[in-house]
Amino acid sequence: MKVTFPHMGNAHIPIKALLKGLKLDVIPPPPISKKTMELGVKYSPEFACLPLKVNMGNFIEAIEAGADTIVMAGGWGPCRFGYYAQVERDILKNLNYDFRMVILEAPDSQVSELLKQIKALGENVGLWEAWKAIKFAWYKLNAVETLEKQFEYFLPRAINKDEVERIFDKGLENIDLANDRKEVNNFTRITLKKMQEQPCHNQPILRIGLVGEIYTILEPATNYNVARYMGRLNAEVTRSIYMSDWVNDHLLGGWIKKSRHGEIINCASPYLNYWVGGHGRETVGYTVDFARKQYDGVVQIGPLTCMPEIVAQSVLGKVSEREGIPCMTMYFDEHSGQTGIYTRLEAFIDMLQRQSYLQSSVRREEPIIAGI
Amino acid sequence: MYYYLGVDIGSVSSNFVLMDQYGNIREKIYLRTLGNPVKAIKEGFTQIKSRQGGQLDIRGVGTTGSGRHLADVLLGADVVKNEITAHAVAASAIFPGVRTILEIGGQDSKIIILKNGIVQDFAMNTVCAAGTGSFLDQQAARLSIAIEDFGDYAIRSRQGIRIAGRCGVFAESDMIHKQQMGYPTEDIIMGLCEALVRNYLNNVAKGKKIEEPIVFQGGVAANAGIKKAFEKVLNSQVQVPESYEVMGAIGSAMLAQEEREQSQAPGNYRGDDFILEGEFKSSSHECKGCPNLCEVVCIKRNQEILAYWGDRCKKWENSINRQDKLQVI
Numbered sequence: 001m002k003v004t005f006p007h008m009g010n011a012h013i014p015i016k017a018l019l020k021g022l023k024l025d026v027i028p029p030p031p032i033s034k035k036t037m038e039l040g041v042k043y044s045p046e047f048a049c050l051p052l053k054v055n056m057g058n059f060i061e062a063i064e065a066g067a068d069t070i071v072m073a074g075g076w077g078p079c080r081f082g083y084y085a086q087v088e089r090d091i092l093k094n095l096n097y098d099f100r101m102v103i104l105e106a107p108d109s110q111v112s113e114l115l116k117q118i119k120a121l122g123e124n125v126g127l128w129e130a131w132k133a134i135k136f137a138w139y140k141l142n143a144v145e146t147l148e149k150q151f152e153y154f155l156p157r158a159i160n161k162d163e164v165e166r167i168f169d170k171g172l173e174n175i176d177l178a179n180d181r182k183e184v185n186n187f188t189r190i191t192l193k194k195m196q197e198q199p200c201h202n203q204p205i206l207r208i209g210l211v212g213e214i215y216t217i218l219e220p221a222t223n224y225n226v227a228r229y230m231g232r233l234n235a236e237v238t239r240s241i242y243m244s245d246w247v248n249d250h251l252l253g254g255w256i257k258k259s260r261h262g263e264i265i266n267c268a269s270p271y272l273n274y275w276v277g278g279h280g281r282e283t284v285g286y287t288v289d290f291a292r293k294q295y296d297g298v299v300q301i302g303p304l305t306c307m308p309e310i311v312a313q314s315v316l317g318k319v320s321e322r323e324g325i326p327c328m329t330m331y332f333d334e335h336s337g338q339t340g341i342y343t344r345l346e347a348f349i350d351m352l353q354r355q356s357y358l359q360s361s362v363r364r365e366e367p368i369i370a371g372i
Numbered sequence: 373m374y375y376y377l378g379v380d381i382g383s384v385s386s387n388f389v390l391m392d393q394y395g396n397i398r399e400k401i402y403l404r405t406l407g408n409p410v411k412a413i414k415e416g417f418t419q420i421k422s423r424q425g426g427q428l429d430i431r432g433v434g435t436t437g438s439g440r441h442l443a444d445v446l447l448g449a450d451v452v453k454n455e456i457t458a459h460a461v462a463a464s465a466i467f468p469g470v471r472t473i474l475e476i477g478g479q480d481s482k483i484i485i486l487k488n489g490i491v492q493d494f495a496m497n498t499v500c501a502a503g504t505g506s507f508l509d510q511q512a513a514r515l516s517i518a519i520e521d522f523g524d525y526a527i528r529s530r531q532g533i534r535i536a537g538r539c540g541v542f543a544e545s546d547m548i549h550k551q552q553m554g555y556p557t558e559d560i561i562m563g564l565c566e567a568l569v570r571n572y573l574n575n576v577a578k579g580k581k582i583e584e585p586i587v588f589q590g591g592v593a594a595n596a597g598i599k600k601a602f603e604k605v606l607n608s609q610v611q612v613p614e615s616y617e618v619m620g621a622i623g624s625a626m627l628a629q630e631e632r633e634q635s636q637a638p639g640n641y642r643g644d645d646f647i648l649e650g651e652f653k654s655s656s657h658e659c660k661g662c663p664n665l666c667e668v669v670c671i672k673r674n675q676e677i678l679a680y681w682g683d684r685c686k687k688w689e690n691s692i693n694r695q696d697k698l699q700v701i
Contacts, residue, residue, distance in 0.1 A: 033663035162690055339438055347456035351491040
């Protein structure tokens with residue numbers, strides 16, 4: 001059995017660790033490229049959202065590389081994603097590919113269900129080994145996120161941004177290769193140290209919250225790397241979604257670490273009081289949360305035609321006005337012209353920089369007047 | 373006397389502004405880009421030189437528009453800024469206290485909301501170019517009316533007729549239908565102007581609060597019919613600046629001045645000879661480094677490579693810029 005799975009940002013690192021721990025042959029899809037997009041777009045319904053198209057591209061490329069089993073997440077609720085695994089299976093069957101599909105239904109607070117599903121996948125390991133595999137994957141996931149968060153902090157501050165990017169990419173590569181906890185710790189420490197040693201400038205740093213649909217936020221290939229682009233413009237980007245939070249809240253029922261999920265849902269009130277599917281309510285909640293934490297702005301991203309995000313977007317205008325935080329929404333589809341995206345982002349960052357420049361110059365004058 | 377050069381390379385037009393140290397506009401040039409920005413930049417610069425005569429002491433250069441990076445490579449810019457900032461800076465210098473800027477250019481349109489001279493909010497058209505200059509151009513050509521006279525036709529109308537403005541294609545078929553029914557051309561054109569304004573307010577402004585003073589700029593501001601339609605729909609006064617068509621270039625000249633007056637470092641301007649005497653060539657090739665197969669563009673002056681771009685991984689882009697960057701540090 002040669003197992004593959006769809007890409008989602010750096011999630012391939014822990015997923016690979018998990019599947020390897022279950023003593024399975026893993027064939028991850030090649031990194032998402034123009035070819036992946038072309039394949040995906042060619043074989044997907046035109047009105048489906050970008051995640052489905054990228055998944056399709058991933059699966060086709062992985063099957064061609066020799067995979068025979070696809071592990072895909074399921075789901076339920078108003079977001080179309082819940083049905084994607086089935087649609088993808090049918091399309092691939094129609095294309096005459098020979099494979100087996102294992103759909104992991106998100107159990108939402110039923111840990112035993114998930115364990116059972118994973119156990120079903122690992123037919124050649126015992127319960128204890130399955131447990132160990134999960135724990136090691138979780139460990140790698142946390143290491144990856146530590147790097148991601150530090151990267152988000154250092155990229156806007158560093159003078160040589162190319163170098164920081166290179167250190168970060170290399171660090172991820174190493175964590176992917178690590179075989180045990182000790183190696184993971186080692187690589188994490190070395191990478192963090194290298195990032196910290198990079199010389200920093202002392203220009204003002206903007207703080208931007210990135211909210212929206214989970215796949216678009218986590219997978220840079222679908223959002224034209226907006227986070228790095230903003231980082232290069234001296235803006236520190238904080239995402240609303242990190243993989244570990246999602247796993248914790250939705251797969252493990254908030255059981256493994258302290259969750260802010262309830263708090264965020266409360267923030268969404270009174271703007272959006274209902275669960276609208278996907279991460280619509282979280283988008284609104286996090287925007288309010290970022291505003292109250294004095295962030296400079298919020299960028300909402302999602303795939304074109306994403307219903308939950310459209311609902312959230314229609315509420316964000318009011319949030320922006322009442323909470324006093326500038327918001328910008330961007331939708332992504334398979335366009336290749338990046339100029340339009342970067343022009344809008346640059347204009348948004350520029351607007352915030354000029355606003356905060358003005359505020360800081362006002363602030364600087366005050367104590368002088370008080371002194372007189 | 374020394375000068376600042378503002379350059380706005382758009383999809384349809386390339387604009388140049390020469391501003392002196394006191395902020396007076398000495399020269400403004402509006403050219404069609406005609407699909408060849410390199411030629412347009414050279415041509416614009418040559419015209420400025422020949423009109424002014426003699427040596428120009430250019431202290432700073434600012435570029436904007438979708439071709440801003442190209443213009444930067446050719447001229448050596450001190451400020452490379454997006455159109456939003458450039459337009460906002462220019463408009464608030466000419467109309468202090470402006471609250472809303474409506475800007476419609478060749479292929480894009482934007483709305484900018486300001487408060488105390490600072491941009492508070494903005495939006496750009498995303499997928500639809502129905503309300504922009506290119507579409508008006510096309511319709512004028514179809515009716516064989518010079519685009520310059522298009523607006524005059526519209527304001528001669530006493531009652532615009534209803535044209536569907538949701539989509540450019542449907543607007544066109546609506547216009548043809550009304551024309552075959554025998555409605556006067558003036559009324560059809562006024563109807564089109566009103567339709568485009570509705571389209572703009574629905575697709576770009578999307579419910580943003582439009583407050584006075586309102587400034588209307590960009591190439592389409594030449595069209596008196598659109599201005600009249602805006603005034604009618606918004607029920608407020610709309611002002612069009614004298615240099616409405618080159619506001620982006622004016623803004624970037626101002627930004628260049630601001631930058632140069634604050635900084636101690638020497639300017640980036642590459643000199644007259646660099647642009648006038650060099651032969652610029654661009655070529656592209658497909659990078660085979662990974663499955664992305666990026667189309668990498670290379671800009672050359674004579675034999676010297678000036679810049680690469682178009683690669684996602686920045687392998688090519690950084691190969692040439694690295695030296696400069698490290699020197700700056």
